[in-house]
């Protein structure tokens with residue numbers, strides 16, 4: 001399952017883009033509002049950090065068809081290739097999705113809570129649908145099960161639309177959607193760190209250092225190999 005980073009924080013994006021195998025960055029109005037300041041400069045800075053080969057998903061803020069189209073085009077003009085426009089799952093959103101995808105602009109239909117919404121978004125030509133996992137589970141609905149249903153529907157229909165699961169509150173939710181066939185997931189910084197960290201990994205590494213130094217002192221394998229090659 002491909003992983004994207006769900007934040008607009010530049011320090012976090014620099015860190016995860018350096019160390020983690022992320023495929024891109026996703027934002028929404030709430031995420032951008034947390035950083036404040038010059039939003040256009042912020043988006044350009046994100047593009048500069050991740051480069052033009054990775055995806056940057058940016059959500060529209062307009063609500064009327066013509067204005068969304070104009071906004072979407074300007075977003076793509078401003079941020080270049082591999083920019084994906086996020087459109088909420090509404091009636092206008094479906095019309096916009098069809099219009100933009102017919103003209104070669106990639107769309108993520110976002111704020112998806114049901115498999116029915118995802119099916120409609122796919123039929124409208126969305127590149128991605130973004131089902132919200134924790135927001136669903138917090139309503140006692142089955143967010144992971146919804147992803148499983150979407151995966152099955154997409155497999156049967158043969159659509160090119162991919163699932164980009166979002167809104168995670170636990171690392172386990174990320175694994176759960178991966179197991180049921182989710183294609184990609186966008187994950188906040190905190191959960192991303194949780195996916196990697198484990199106390200037994202840390203104690204294991206500390207044990208390797210302790211045992212090595214006990215036997216060989218401060219020399220390293222690199223030093224030994226370099227000396228041998230002199």
Ligand code: G3P
Pocket residue numbers: 006026027028132134135166167168186
């Ligand atoms: O990308 C938007 C989605 O991740 C929302 O997440 O945490 O606000 O439910 P959250």
